[in-house]
Amino acid sequence: MRLTCNRQSLASAFGTVSGVVPSRTPKEILKNIKVQAQSGKVTLIGTDQEVGIRYDVPGVESATDGEILVPSARIKTILTEIGGETVEINVKGTTVHIESGFSHFQLSAIDPTEFPPVADFTADAFHVIQGLALRAAIRRTIFATDVESTRYALGGVLLELAADRIAFVATDSRRLALVEVLNQCRVEGKPNGNTTPVIPAKAMAIIERSIVDDEAEVHLSSHTNHVLVRSGNATIYSRLVEGRFPRYRDVVPKGEITVDLVVGPFHAAVRQALIVTDEESRGVDLTFRDGKLTFASEAADVGTSKIDMPISYDAEPITTTFDLRFIAEFLRVLEPEKSIRLHLIDGDRAAKFTTEDGYVYVIMPLSRTK
Numbered sequence: 001m002r003l004t005c006n007r008q009s010l011a012s013a014f015g016t017v018s019g020v021v022p023s024r025t026p027k028e029i030l031k032n033i034k035v036q037a038q039s040g041k042v043t044l045i046g047t048d049q050e051v052g053i054r055y056d057v058p059g060v061e062s063a064t065d066g067e068i069l070v071p072s073a074r075i076k077t078i079l080t081e082i083g084g085e086t087v088e089i090n091v092k093g094t095t096v097h098i099e100s101g102f103s104h105f106q107l108s109a110i111d112p113t114e115f116p117p118v119a120d121f122t123a124d125a126f127h128v129i130q131g132l133a134l135r136a137a138i139r140r141t142i143f144a145t146d147v148e149s150t151r152y153a154l155g156g157v158l159l160e161l162a163a164d165r166i167a168f169v170a171t172d173s174r175r176l177a178l179v180e181v182l183n184q185c186r187v188e189g190k191p192n193g194n195t196t197p198v199i200p201a202k203a204m205a206i207i208e209r210s211i212v213d214d215e216a217e218v219h220l221s222s223h224t225n226h227v228l229v230r231s232g233n234a235t236i237y238s239r240l241v242e243g244r245f246p247r248y249r250d251v252v253p254k255g256e257i258t259v260d261l262v263v264g265p266f267h268a269a270v271r272q273a274l275i276v277t278d279e280e281s282r283g284v285d286l287t288f289r290d291g292k293l294t295f296a297s298e299a300a301d302v303g304t305s306k307i308d309m310p311i312s313y314d315a316e317p318i319t320t321t322f323d324l325r326f327i328a329e330f331l332r333v334l335e336p337e338k339s340i341r342l343h344l345i346d347g348d349r350a351a352k353f354t355t356e357d358g359y360v361y362v363i364m365p366l367s368r369t370k
Contacts, residue, residue, distance in 0.1 A: 001037050001066030001091040006059055007100055010087055011079035013057045014072070016234060017046040019206050020053050021072040032069040034112050035089070037062040045118050046072065051203045052118035052237040053210075069110035070096055078105055119237050121230040123221035125189025127161055131231070132214035133184035137168040138204050140179050140359055143329045145201040146172035153243035156198040161222060163187050169248050170201075175326045176248055178360040193222040198245055203227075203238035210234040252362055253350045255343030257315050259288060264336030269309045270324050273297055276305040282323045283366040288344070289317035295324075320347035321366045330361045 017033050025031065025048065034045040042060040046053055068091050075098075079087065084101030091097075091109060098105040138157070146154040149172065160167035164186075168179045199207075210231040211218065219230040229236045273284045273295035281299035291314070295307040330353060334340070343352040353361040 001035075001068065001089075002063040003035075003037060003042055003089040004061040005042070005057060005087055005089075007079060007082065007084055007087040009059055010057060011076070013044050013055050013233075014076045014079055016206075016209060017044045017053050017055050018072045018076050019209065020046045020048055020051045020202075022048040023073075029069070029110065029114055030116075031072055032110055032115070033072045033075070034067060034069050034115050036067040038065050038067075045115075047116055047118050047237075049116055050239050051200065051206065052116075053206060054118050054120060054235040054237075056233045058233060066091060067112050068096065069112045069115055070107065074107065118235075119226075119228060121219065121221065121228050121235045123191075123219075123228065125191045126187070126219045126221040127166065127191060128186050128188055128217050128219055129166060129181060130184035130214075131211040131216045131218055133181045134218050135208055135211045135214070137166075137179040137181055138208040139333045141168045141170040141177040142201055142204050142208070143333070144170040144172060144175055144177040144361075147201050151243075153198040153241045153245045156200045156241035157204050158196060158198050158245045158248070159220075159222075161191070161195045161197075161220075169245070171246060171248060173246070174323070174364050175330075176251060176360075176362040177330070178248070178252070178362075180358050182358070188219075191222065194224055194227075194240070195222070196245070197222045197227050198241040198243075199227055199238055200241050203236060207231060207236055210236065251350065252360060253343065253345055253352050255345045255352055257318065257344040259293075259311055259313055259342040259344070261311065261340050261342060262336075263331055263334045263338045263340060265309065266340070267328065267331040267336070269293070269295060269307050270328050270331065272307045273305060274324050274328065276303050277324070278302055282325070283321040284324045285319055285321050287317065287319040288313050288315070290314070318344055318347050320344070320351065322351075322363060323366060326363050330363075334359075
C-alpha cells in the first residue's frame with residue numbers, strides 16, 4: 001500500500017481520529033489507528049470501543065488497496081514535526097515507511113485483523129442539524145456534565161429528538177444547561193430510533209471538533225444503544241450512556257424577580273470575586289439591592305473581597321450564595337456583549353439565567369453559614 005498526501009491534511013486527520021484513541025488501556029491494539037485504502041479512498045479509523053471515528057482523508061493518491069495499523073501518538077508527532085509539504089506512506093509487509101522532504105521514518109506496523117470494526121453511516125432516515133447550531137449547543141451544555149458520576153446518566157448530554165426541534169440538556173445535579181434548536185434542524189425520512197439518547201461527553205467533544213464548516217449539515221442517526229453522526233469527512237460512532245436521565249424540566253425554576261445583565265461586565269466581576277476563594281471556601285455571597293450587586297467572599301488564610309457592580313434592581317434585597325466557578329463556566333461560552341437575564345425567587349432556591357436565543361442555565365445555591 002502506497003499513499004501520497006498533503007502533510008497538513010493528513011496531520012489534521014490523524015489529530016481528529018487520535019481524539020478517541022485511549023492513552024491507557026489493557027488492549028494495546030486500541031492505541032493504534034487503522035489506515036484503510038480502498039477504491040481510491042483512504043480512511044483513518046480509531047476507537048476505544050465506546051466511541052469510534054472513521055475519517056475520509058481528502059486529496060490522497062493511493063496506488064494500491066490495503067490496510068494497516070500504525071501507532072497513533074508516534075505518527076501524529078511525526079506528521080506535526082516534519083517539514084515537507086507532501087508526505088508519502090509506503091507499507092511493505094509489517095514495515096511502514098514515511099517520507100517527507102528530507103525526513104525518512106521506518107516504523108513497525110501491526111496486523112489489523114484483530115482491530116475492532118467501527119460502523120459507517122448507512123442510514124436513510126436521520127435528523128439533520130446545521131453545523132453552527134450544533135457546535136453552539138454542544139459548547140453550551142457539555143461543561144455541565146459529570147463524567148465521574150455513577151448516578152443516573154449524568155456523564156453525557158441528553159438529546160430530545162423531534163421533527164422540528166432538538167433539545168440538548170446536561171446536568172451534574174448542581175447546575176443544568178438547556179439549549180433548544182428550533183429552526184436549524186429537520187428530519188430526512190422517518191427516523192424510528194431512540195428519541196432521547198444520552199451521548200457521552202467524550203463523543204460530544206469529538207463531534208464538536210469535527211464541525212469544520214458552520215454552514216454544512218450534520219446528520220444524526222439514533223439507535224437503541226448507539227448513535228452515528230456524519231459530519232464533513234468524519235463519521236462518529238458512540239455507545240449511549242446507560243441509566244436514567246433526571247426529570248430535568250421539574251427543576252427549572254420560574255423566578256419572579258428578574259435582573260438584566262451584560263455578559264462582559266458581569267463576567268469581569270465574577271472573575272474578581274473568584275480570586276479570594278479556595279477549595280474549602282468556594283461560596284461567594286451575592287447581594288442584590290438598590291441598583292447594586294455586591295459580591296462578598298472570605299477564605300481562611302487567604303483574605304476577603306468585596307466587589308460592587310451597578311445593576312438595574314429595585315426589588316426587596318436578596319442575598320444568595322453560589323459557587324462562582326459554575327457561573328464563570330456559563331459566561332465563558334457567551335459573547336461579552338450578549339445580554340442575559342437572571343431570574344430569582346429568593347436566596348435559598350435555584351436561580352435561572354436565560355438568553356434571548358433560548359439558552360437556559362440553572363444553578364443551585366450553596367448553604368450559607370452566616
